[in-house]
Amino acid sequence: MADKESFRDHISTVDKEGKRIWVFPKRPKGKLHNYRTLVSIFLLTILVVTPFIRIHGHPMLLLDVLERKFVIFGQPFWPQDFYLFVIATITIVVFVVLFTVVFGRVWCGWACPQTIFMEMIFRKIEFLIEGDARAQRALKLAPMSWNKFWKKSLKHSIFFIISFILGNVFLSYFIGTDRLFKIISEPVSQHLTGFFLMLLFTAVFYWVYAYFREQICTMICPYGRLQGVLLDKRSIVVAYDYLRGEPRGKIKRGDSREKGDCIDCKQCVEVCPTGIDIRNGTQLECVNCTACIDACNSVMDKIKKPRGLIRYDSEDGIREGSRLKLNGRMIGYSSVLLVLLIIFTFLFARRSDLDATVLRTPGVLYQELPDGWISNLYNIKVVNKTFDELPIRLKLVSPGGKLELVGNELVAPPGNLCETSFFVKLPRSAVMFRNTPITIAVISEGNELSRVRTSFLGPMNQKGKK
Numbered sequence: 473m474a475d476k477e478s479f480r481d482h483i484s485t486v487d488k489e490g491k492r493i494w495v496f497p498k499r500p501k502g503k504l505h506n507y508r509t510l511v512s513i514f515l516l517t518i519l520v521v522t523p524f525i526r527i528h529g530h531p532m533l534l535l536d537v538l539e540r541k542f543v544i545f546g547q548p549f550w551p552q553d554f555y556l557f558v559i560a561t562i563t564i565v566v567f568v569v570l571f572t573v574v575f576g577r578v579w580c581g582w583a584c585p586q587t588i589f590m591e592m593i594f595r596k597i598e599f600l601i602e603g604d605a606r607a608q609r610a611l612k613l614a615p616m617s618w619n620k621f622w623k624k625s626l627k628h629s630i631f632f633i634i635s636f637i638l639g640n641v642f643l644s645y646f647i648g649t650d651r652l653f654k655i656i657s658e659p660v661s662q663h664l665t666g667f668f669l670m671l672l673f674t675a676v677f678y679w680v681y682a683y684f685r686e687q688i689c690t691m692i693c694p695y696g697r698l699q700g701v702l703l704d705k706r707s708i709v710v711a712y713d714y715l716r717g718e719p720r721g722k723i724k725r726g727d728s729r730e731k732g733d734c735i736d737c738k739q740c741v742e743v744c745p746t747g748i749d750i751r752n753g754t755q756l757e758c759v760n761c762t763a764c765i766d767a768c769n770s771v772m773d774k775i776k777k778p779r780g781l782i783r784y785d786s787e788d789g790i791r792e793g794s795r796l797k798l799n800g801r802m803i804g805y806s807s808v809l810l811v812l813l814i815i816f817t818f819l820f821a822r823r824s825d826l827d828a829t830v831l832r833t834p835g836v837l838y839q840e841l842p843d844g845w846i847s848n849l850y851n852i853k854v855v856n857k858t859f860d861e862l863p864i865r866l867k868l869v870s871p872g873g874k875l876e877l878v879g880n881e882l883v884a885p886p887g888n889l890c891e892t893s894f895f896v897k898l899p900r901s902a903v904m905f906r907n908t909p910i911t912i913a914v915i916s917e918g919n920e921l922s923r924v925r926t927s928f929l930g931p932m933n934q935k936g937k938k
């Protein structure tokens with residue numbers, strides 16, 4: 473038993489001396505790999521195209537952390553929208569947890585940029601230049617020769633160019649494509665910080681995909697590290713059906729011992745990009761890339777056994793011998809995910825272009841005017857969340873009275889705030905209580921952008937003592 477479980481004492485890519493074991497996975501082929509390729513092309517296209525998309529002249533997505541400027545779907549978000557950021561973060565965390573509990577590491581295998589870049593771009597280039605796993609291993613062990621030199625040089629040059637492109641794509645999400653093109657086209661001395669970031673992003677991508685590779689998933693990625701606590705026996709994972717597969721053994725003529733469907737061909741191990749044997753059970757290193765499912769299915773086809781010895785299933789599903797089907801937990805958790813998304817979409821859509829705060833000027837009571845009217849002095853702060861300058865007009869909606877600005881017209885600069893003071897004057901007949909509720913509309917270019925409710929302080933009246 474101790475031997476069987478010994479794989480859990482170390483990770484598959486580090487030997488007993490703590491040295492890196494380089495993984496040479498076989499080229500994956502099969503139906504799931506084809507689907508993953510299509511999904512990857514779709515996601516890569518979105519990744520590259522998004523920074524160039526403009527909505528009403530503004531980027532579709534910009535996350536300018538340094539200048540605290542965020543644009544999502546062409547809508548500007550300022551530090552005043554921090555509450556949305558908090559709600560989005562909570563939604564994402566809950567989403568990730570619930571999604572993983574039900575669907576395991578589907579994200580890692582199908583949508584994670586690390587897996588897509590590694591398996592769908594860099595690994596494919598490596599297969600193209602150096603050949604399949606066996607040829608790659610032989611080339612690594614071979615002494616330096618012209619053949620080795622040109623293959624390694626070509627591979628690393630292409631890796632560097634792709635890292636440069638990916639680095640720039642990522643950078644454009646943070647500084648925008650306009651600034652990126654300026655860094656590329658203008659003298660370096662004018663954009664030292666941008667140029668440094670460009671080099672840094674390129675170097676990080678190159679290092680990760682040329683050298684560090686799957687170690688990101690097994691040693692660094694926090695999501696990968698969390699799998700141990702997020703997955704349970706009902707989570708869907710890439711799993712080996714040990715009931716059907718064991719006792720494993722090669723097919724030998726004349727061997728009458730009863731055997732399971734696993735012929736111990738190790739094809740599932742040879743295609744694994746993280747170097748594990750999925751027949752040992754669910755492991756931290758498994759990124760659910762499905763390469764072993766494809767490999768085993770093709771073996772099952774050859775030996776005329778049903779497909780699915782390795783498949784997407786839960787531990788309980790394998791133990792009970794039942795096929796994966798929609799259950800109450802999947803429906804329940806998926807419904808919660810849907811509700812979270814609806815709440816966030818609702819808050820996102822409800823977000824106004826402008827925030828107005830009105831407060832009575834501290835330390836100032838009401839004034840009784842000679843014409844019998846009563847006035848209160850207020851301060852207003854208006855936060856403009858749009859890209860445009862907004863001329864602001866204030867209007868007293870209720871009760872009937874007058875609103876007079878102190879000073880010039882109010883103009884809110886883009887992405888900034890402006891403040892001023894104003895008087896509200898009400899006839900004595902409208903002041904029924906000590907605190908009379910009033911409503912003020914904030915209007916710009918004929919559109920009412922916000923309504924603010926506050927109170928109007930007046931003398932005590934025989935009708936009420938509030």
Ligand code: SF4
Nearest residue numbers: 734735737738740768
């Ligand atoms: S590919 Fe399938 S048959 Fe071959 S060793 Fe893996 S599980 Fe067994």
Ligand code: SF4
Nearest residue numbers: 744758759761762764
């Ligand atoms: S065990 Fe299978 S699914 Fe998991 S990483 Fe290896 S090949 Fe991919």
